[in-house]
Amino acid sequence: MKSIKWISILCAIMLIIAILPLPIGYYNILRVVIFLGALFVGISNMGKTYWFITFLLIAIIFNPFLPIYLKEKSIWIPLDIISAICFIIIGINISKQKENQNQESSDESDSLQRDKIFNK
Incomplete structure (x- = not known):
C-alpha cells in the first residue's frame, strides 16, 4: 500500500512538471514512468473496476512501446492534468484506507488491553 502511494505521488509530480x-528526453522518460506506474497502480486496484480501467487507459496513452503521438502540446496538457489528478486521488484514497486500518487495529488493541485487565 505504501509503495502505491509513493508511486502515485511520483507520477503526479512528473505529470504536473x-x-x-521541456526537452523531448523528459517526455520519453515520462512515458516509461507513467506507463509502469499506471500498470502497477491499476493492477493493485483490480478489485475496483473503475480505477483498474482508468489506469489501464492511462497506461495505454503513455505507452512507450507503441506510442500515441498527439503532436500538439495543447492536447497533451489536459491529459497530463487529468492523469495527475487520478494519481493524486488514488494516493489520497490509499492514505485514508491506511488511516482507517490503523484506527481499527488500535481499537482492537484497546479492547484486548481491557480484556487483559479483566482477566487478571
Missing part, C-alpha cells in the same frame, strides 16, 4: 516546455 510535464506541462512545462
Whole structure:
C-alpha cells in the first residue's frame, strides 16, 4: 500500500512538471514512468473496476512501446492534468484506507488491553 502511494505521488509530480516546455528526453522518460506506474497502480486496484480501467487507459496513452503521438502540446496538457489528478486521488484514497486500518487495529488493541485487565 505504501509503495502505491509513493508511486502515485511520483507520477503526479512528473505529470504536473510535464506541462512545462521541456526537452523531448523528459517526455520519453515520462512515458516509461507513467506507463509502469499506471500498470502497477491499476493492477493493485483490480478489485475496483473503475480505477483498474482508468489506469489501464492511462497506461495505454503513455505507452512507450507503441506510442500515441498527439503532436500538439495543447492536447497533451489536459491529459497530463487529468492523469495527475487520478494519481493524486488514488494516493489520497490509499492514505485514508491506511488511516482507517490503523484506527481499527488500535481499537482492537484497546479492547484486548481491557480484556487483559479483566482477566487478571
